[in-house]
Amino acid sequence: MFIKKGLLAATILSVSCSTALFAHEHHQDEMCGETKLHGYMMDIKNELRAMSSDIKSGDNSAAAERIDSLIASLEQSRNETPYQLKAEKLKGEALATQQKEYVRIIDGTIDVFKNLEQALLSGDSAGIKKWLGEMGSQRQQGHGAFKANC
Known part of the structure; x- marks a missing residue:
């Protein structure tokens, strides 16, 4: 099963490198400084990068393990x-x-990750691509609604 790994990796990388998924807070003032939410979003960003590497290397089971x-x-x-x-x-x-x-978008993203996990575990290339695209859509919704420039 050959996934267009370059395209898939580019999709994952663009999602993971675009300032995390949701209301990622910046560091320019005390309201935008280091917060719990910022920490969670940085954790997500780091896990997405690692998951991207796993998928690029063809290790879908390792990628699926990151979803938890x-x-x-x-x-x-x-x-x-x-x-x-x-x-x-x-x-x-x-x-x-x-x-x-905000919680609705978070919960929607959790559902996307659960579906992505199933696609990864079953080796469903089309499903993986679909759910990665949905992940990007969720990120856009979250950033559009809740991300502010400090």
Whole structure:
């Protein structure tokens, strides 16, 4: 089974190198400094890079093993508040609504990773490509809604 490894690797690398998946916080001021959410997003970025290497080398089972760590970081991220929501100084119902949307995107990404894991374990090249594309879409949603420039 030959996957177009160059294209697949480029897709993974572009997703993993584009400032992590969601509300990745920058380091320019104290609100944007080192936070738990930033740490989780950096963990995700590092795991995605490693997963990319695994897939490039044809080791789908090793790539699939990384998904547990990715999901754990996403689950921990659920309880954090993205910088964008802090910067907008949202309170009450507005904050609750945006926080629910943030969690919805996190949960959607977890589902994508679970599907990617199944595709990796079954050697489903088309599925791997599909779920990597979905991963990129989730990243765009998260960044579009919750990433702020500090």
